[in-house]
Amino acid sequence: MSTAIAQELETSGIASVIVVLKAAPGGTAAASAGDLSKYFTHSELSQETAIALAAADLAGTFTEQRIPSRSRKRAEETLAAAASLEHRPAVLRADLPELEPLPPVRYYPNLGVAIGTVDEQGLAALRADNQVAEVVGTPQIGLIHPVAVRAAGLRSTRTWGLNALGVPELWADGLTGKGVRVAHLDTGVDGSHPGLQGAIASFAQFDSFGRQVVPDPQPFDTAEHGTHTAGTIAGRPVNGHNFGVAPGATLASAVVIEGGQVVARIVAGMDWAIGQGARILSMSLGLPGWWDDFQSLTSILRLRGILPVFAVGNEAAGTSRSPGNYPEAVSTGAVDRSGNVAWFSSSQRFDRVLDPTVPDLVAPGVGVISARPGGGFQAMDGTSMATPHVAGLAALLLEAKPSATVDELETAILTSCSREPGQSPDRVGHGLPNGPMALTILNP
Structure with missing residues (x-):
């Protein structure tokens, strides 16, 4: 049984759960919310x-x-x-x-999952239902906050992170990420920022229970984190200064954190992003430690043709965050402009055969300058800042080969990586990606 479910049942007799449904022929979910509602309950303790x-x-x-x-x-x-x-x-x-009355279960059809509250009897009945593949818990994911935030301006024509990944060479080949949709689940994004004009193809806001509030709201940021990460993925040049890896890509951005039933909001965002045609997901969120409750969701994203790029965490060596520490995720750590792994960048070794260490790779995550709500710029440090670099690179590669599978895209990026002399794979994984080399591997 999920540790999260066991803890909730022990303390209150109920638990919030994610129900993963068995797929019908063609990959669609076999059940519906109506089929499952009899197993769920309302409770004054929820x-x-x-x-x-x-x-x-x-x-x-x-x-x-x-x-x-x-x-x-x-x-x-x-x-x-x-x-x-x-x-x-x-x-x-x-x-x-x-x-108004809240339905006992919310169903997310693109993912093929449902979320609701159950007691022990309902949990047992769900697990016995032949339409249900798995029942997992909903431990509360949190934002991976930057280690440092400071004022900064764009003074050079390109940020150091773009140069470190070889992005200008890909631009010279005509690649900008055009035609590629990147899902961005975060604190939102300031759609009025000059560097994000035209970058946001769709925007969603979810309430405390994971229900979409209004269709097509004006993009806004509830903090500063989301505007910064969005800018690194797809920021457009401002007065000749470049800071976005894929300035031709578009974003499907959603407000999913913080507050409310965070897991329901994140699941709703993932489900929405699939419907928006996203091919890559950039998510700088996670729960410290190993929690396998979100592993099925990460696998489903891959099955739906989305490359999940997640931050590994900012708690230093010997730690990691879920879902960034799953083998199914592209787990991203941080390096500085000298190529040295950042002291805060999490890393961990697991007792497993497949992908025993995280992160899988590292990317620029120290002194990263990107957009600030209100029209300015600022520098941040964190694996949250490294993650959108990798997502943006993936967008450039997908433009070059739109038919690339998730596995092909991941393989090209990881195979292109290299480590600095003396760097341990336990800290940096495969190392820092090389954009031009990844392109050659993906599209020889």
């Missing part, structure tokens, strides 16, 4: 109920205006913790509908 009550409490403070200011402030803070969106009007529009 996170769903707590979030809904917080929203109801806040709604009362705004409609009745009779709650003392101290209580009103507490209600506002409660909802902020639940929804974690700094855009207050968007929060209210997103969460007030949660006062």
